[in-house]
Amino acid sequence: MPDANTRPIVSVIAGRRATEKARSFPSTNPASVRDVVADVHLADAAVFERACQTAGKAQQAWADTPAPIRGQVIYNIGQLVRANADRLAELVTREIGKPIAEARGEVQEIIDTCDFFVGEGRRLYGQTVPSEMPDKQLFTFRTPLGVAAVITAGNFPVAVPSWYLVPALLSGNAVVWKPAEYAAASANALYELFSRSGLPEGVLNVVYADGAETYAGLERALQARTVHKVGFTGSTAAGEQIGALCGRFLQSPCLELGGKNPMVVTEDADLDLAVEGALFSGFGSAGQRCTSLGTVLVHESVHERFLARFIEAVEAAPVGDPTGDVLYGPLLDERFATRFEKYLGWIGAHHRVHGSTAVGRITAASPRRGFTGDSDQGWYYHPVVVDGVRPDDEVFLQETFGPLVGVASYRSLDEAIELANAPGYGLSSSIYTTDPAKAFRFRRGIGAGMVSVNNSTSGAEAHLPFGGNGYSGNGSRQSGPWVLDQFTRWQALNWDYSGRLQKAQMDLPDIQADFDFRLP
Numbered sequence: 001m002p003d004a005n006t007r008p009i010v011s012v013i014a015g016r017r018a019t020e021k022a023r024s025f026p027s028t029n030p031a032s033v034r035d036v037v038a039d040v041h042l043a044d045a046a047v048f049e050r051a052c053q054t055a056g057k058a059q060q061a062w063a064d065t066p067a068p069i070r071g072q073v074i075y076n077i078g079q080l081v082r083a084n085a086d087r088l089a090e091l092v093t094r095e096i097g098k099p100i101a102e103a104r105g106e107v108q109e110i111i112d113t114c115d116f117f118v119g120e121g122r123r124l125y126g127q128t129v130p131s132e133m134p135d136k137q138l139f140t141f142r143t144p145l146g147v148a149a150v151i152t153a154g155n156f157p158v159a160v161p162s163w164y165l166v167p168a169l170l171s172g173n174a175v176v177w178k179p180a181e182y183a184a185a186s187a188n189a190l191y192e193l194f195s196r197s198g199l200p201e202g203v204l205n206v207v208y209a210d211g212a213e214t215y216a217g218l219e220r221a222l223q224a225r226t227v228h229k230v231g232f233t234g235s236t237a238a239g240e241q242i243g244a245l246c247g248r249f250l251q252s253p254c255l256e257l258g259g260k261n262p263m264v265v266t267e268d269a270d271l272d273l274a275v276e277g278a279l280f281s282g283f284g285s286a287g288q289r290c291t292s293l294g295t296v297l298v299h300e301s302v303h304e305r306f307l308a309r310f311i312e313a314v315e316a317a318p319v320g321d322p323t324g325d326v327l328y329g330p331l332l333d334e335r336f337a338t339r340f341e342k343y344l345g346w347i348g349a350h351h352r353v354h355g356s357t358a359v360g361r362i363t364a365a366s367p368r369r370g371f372t373g374d375s376d377q378g379w380y381y382h383p384v385v386v387d388g389v390r391p392d393d394e395v396f397l398q399e400t401f402g403p404l405v406g407v408a409s410y411r412s413l414d415e416a417i418e419l420a421n422a423p424g425y426g427l428s429s430s431i432y433t434t435d436p437a438k439a440f441r442f443r444r445g446i447g448a449g450m451v452s453v454n455n456s457t458s459g460a461e462a463h464l465p466f467g468g469n470g471y472s473g474n475g476s477r478q479s480g481p482w483v484l485d486q487f488t489r490w491q492a493l494n495w496d497y498s499g500r501l502q503k504a505q506m507d508l509p510d511i512q513a514d515f516d517f518r519l520p
Contacts, residue, residue, distance in 0.1 A: 353387075
């Protein structure tokens with residue numbers, strides 16, 4: 001049961017909780033499903049549509065607020081998060097089962113994002129451009145889009161939303177945010193911090209809804225032209241649907257989707273370092289990151305040595321209670337456990353399976369050595385290392401979003417690059433090598449939006465572009481100044497003060513040159 005003093009979590013429009021009748025949804029602790037973190041009231045499409053209309057009414061006044069002042073609000077948000085960091089991290093751990101150390105890092109990511117964008121309030125630069133005409137000036141301006149609809153997943157319930165909310169708000173947009181319902185308590189806490197920062201009512205609105213109602217409400221809002229940008233983080237399948245919907249209304253969404261992220265281990269690599277990177281990126285957060293390691297591609301000459309060390313590290317890794325010092329805790333929710341069971345079914349007879357004392361859910365009948373959680377009440381799963389994966393295996397081609405890492409061999413770096421690109425995702429990638437030439441050849445050949453050398457596939461910094469290609473996204477980027485292109489549009493201004501009509505490309509002076517001239 002939820003705490004007795006916990007109020008239901010209800011959608012917020014213009015600073016007021018929605019009063020429409022809503023369906024109740026329990027957000028539970030995946031480490032102990034009897035612990036109901038929050039009673040979430042799920043809204044319908046009409047509420048989502050109303051939130052977009054309301055946001056539009058508040059947006060212009062916010063856009064008219066000078067950008068440095070909007071930057072001050074972003075500063076306030078960062079300070080509020082900093083002051084509440086421990087409580088917010090604890091809530092994230094309780095609601096989605098993320099290890100507390102990673103939850104603290106996620107909260108720090110919000111602070112870093114705010115720290116960066118405070119200054120961008122004074123750097124929303126345009127350009128003064130020389131004209132080909134006399135007595136005429138050309139200018140460019142960044143202008144806000146209007147209302148941004150932001151839909152986020154729950155594996156990073158506070159950090160990833162901040163990647164959208166902070167630059168969107170700084171740029172002068174209003175936002176309607178739809179967080180994952182299974183992470184609603186964390187989202188509500190983040191909203192409460194944002195709402196104390198000085199944001200005007202209606203500039204940030206939160207709608208708790210399931211996928212079907214969100215899609216229906218978004219379709220209505222796009223049809224009514226009350227949404228001018230869609231940001232989405234989630235599965236590739238859902239991203240394809242949202243991308244198609246936006247395309248019908250001539251909008252280009254910001255899509256940050258799944259990943260099947262490769263790690264290449266060359267014959268000259270530091271194997272211990274590669275194992276450390278593979279362990280963190282493959283099994284940190286129980287493999288539930290879009291940047292989680294999918295397949296390790298190991299040069300055939302070091303395959304067995306790497307595999308032996310990797311298996312040893314995985315078998316020894318602490319798994320269990322996320323409030324403790326563990327590599328990973330439970331899966332996010334029952335729906336993800338059910339889906340992961342499907343992925344485990346892709347393991348075939350030609351695979352060699354390692355990593356734990358069993359495969360599947362950790363239970364009293366299927367225990368894991370050193371496990372520290374409540375196996376009867378949590379969605380805990382054994383880590384799985386699948387050696388011998390082939391390019392036509394589903395486990396090689398598809399994102400498995402859970403504690404499963406494939407291992408395969410390669411003979412040449414060109415073959416490794418071809419295998420790394422084969423699944424068609426393009427989010428993150430990694431190569432472990434001591435040869436700079438191999439690192440740059442890999443960077444040139446890989447289709448991923450992010451490349452790490454001697455580092456894991458997971459990890460982001462607030463001032464570096466984040467995003468993918470192919471099945472991982474539509475080329476949009478988050479973080480750093482690059483994300484401003486997602487939440488602003490360029491406007492050109494030409495100002496002719498000559499007092500006469502000057503026609504570009506027509507009324508030009510005739511400049512003569514003697515092209516027959518030759519030096520003696």
